Amino acid sequence: MIGQNRWVPSSSVPLRKLGFLTIGLFDRGDPRAGHESTLDVIRLGEELGFDSAWVRHRHLQYGISSPVAVLAAASQRTSRIELGTAVIPLGWENPLRLAEDLATVDVLSGGRLNPGVSVGPPMHYGTVKGALYPDSGDAEDFSYRRVERLLDFVAGAPASDFSGVEGFEVFSERVEPHSAGLRARMWYGGASLRSAQWAGEHGMNFLTSSVVKAEESEDFASVQLSHVRAFRAHHPDGDRARVSQGLVVIPTDTATPAQRARYEAYAEKRLPRTSAPQGPGRLMFAPDLVGTSDEIAERLWAHAAFREIDEVAFALPFSFEHDDYVQILTDMATRLGPALGWRPSS
Template identity: 65%
Template sequence: MPREGEPLNKLGFLTIGRFAENDPRAGHLETLNIIERAERLGFDSVWLRDRHLQFGISSPVVMLAAAAVRTSRIELGTAVIPLGLENPLRLAEDLATVDLLSGGRLNPGVSVGTPMRYDDFKAALYPDSHDVEDFSKRRVIRLLDCLRGEPVSDFEGTVGIEVFSRRVQPHAPGLVDRVWYGGGRDSAEWAARNGLNYLTSSVVTIEGTHSRDFATIQGEHIDAYLGQVPDPSSARVSQGLVVIPTDSAIPDQVRRYRAYAESRRERTLSPQGPRGVLFSPDYVGTSAELAEQLYAHAGFRRASEVAFALPFSFEPDDYEQIVEDLAGALGPALGWTPKTA
């Protein structure tokens, strides 16, 4: 657990993988290039968001298949795949394939619930079953059973020259232990009880707490998770915040970064909606300033690793500068050591 004077164990970052509608290939290649850069810089992990019917990566597993054969060491994660748009059996086949290609480096993060703006496209997604689809955590259990190698077919044997298996193929041993789940306090406890790793993000809900402070709530959620796992000392908890170091940024970049954070500040001031959604402020500053703020952050102090989120709407040169400073300045300020192949 990184407290001042204790080294951060793992450093990673999260990207939406944005692209232009009229040139999507360029944006996807840009994401693959930044993953390769991350490995060269010694990052422990890189994570892809999942965006449907938007101009961000809609197929993170496909992207990570490409990244797997371009890299050799860095862990590859998803944060998160909304299972409401997925068939758990088919997704298990894809995840296992990518994990084998990567040599066991895949960290699939998943979530459940009714997909965002589901009513707008449910007839296209599930023409005959959109009103009876089960978006509960049972969808996660189905995925875990498939990854674990539980039987999914009643038949095993040979028909002509074709050989059939009862379980999902290929099977990737150990992958089920690297599945992550994202959510609030109840989800944290459920993830712990079901052997999942725990992802936090820059969004929490105030349900079950009297606090209105983001860091305090995030810390409470992590404590709830650690309170349910068999061995808290070996539990994997990843903290996600928007963190933008400015050490090597030029003045125009610093101005834009601060303007970006300020434009999003109002939503951090009070809970929103019936569930009391609370957003974290974005952190912008030198690595020395950021390290001081993070060491004071209740969520950061309880996490075993971090995946700082890259902002949505910056330019390629901005992302290069941020990633370079995360690895070269902020990481070392947090006691982190870059990894080598």
């Protein structure tokens, strides 16, 4: 059995970094409880030896609307685990202000922040444009240029043509605080071949998830593999460029019968969308992986894209209970990770 022998196929490399991704759901009438649950899950991840914890971003929904604030809190409850966003949609953000927030949290965390971003207009932009950009809604640039601005500010490019002392105050020409290592830990979350190439050309790291665009074929793994290879082909670091894969993975080794039934029902309900490209964007979704760690490991080793990466941020399902996440994360760290050749961080 894979889990017992820790067998690693010769065509793949052992998993080097194991992370997880959570949406951080909360109840409208009691939002604090959901946020506290998210922080507890991140702290548990550190105790279990995970290398990274990532949070999703949801605006005007009952998920984390301010991941930077949540990760600031998490930075004070943990000491080692890396903290990431997957992803911040920059259409909602001012790049200069976001650069300040990211640098501040990176300093507070001791250099553990991994900001992931994406571009494009905000979801349902027509309904929120008047509130978000009342005076400039039709002029906003939602292209890759928005990411370039953020990268420049994070790297220390001038944000003002004024610096020096004025009265009793001292002004800087760049975003402060400046965190020197943050630029190297910026990630782009992409689902298209162009995004993969662009991220590589701009020296970012690349987040690929359970959603891709069916541009070259209708085989999910093949499309995702092409993105990984295109990213690295255009990145200065080549094959050493960092890629993280984010499939939905639900190990059931220590799950109760009721939990297993709920997990299987969740995956079955979402399975039809994986059979063919969806919508005008021709989005393809990967099936959720539910089963024992040995079963999931076998399916991952058979996944063409997984065989070319050595770090993951497995996505936790949206709507489960706190105890479910504890069981899933514990099985990931103690059974699935070792089955993939991973060793927990101390």
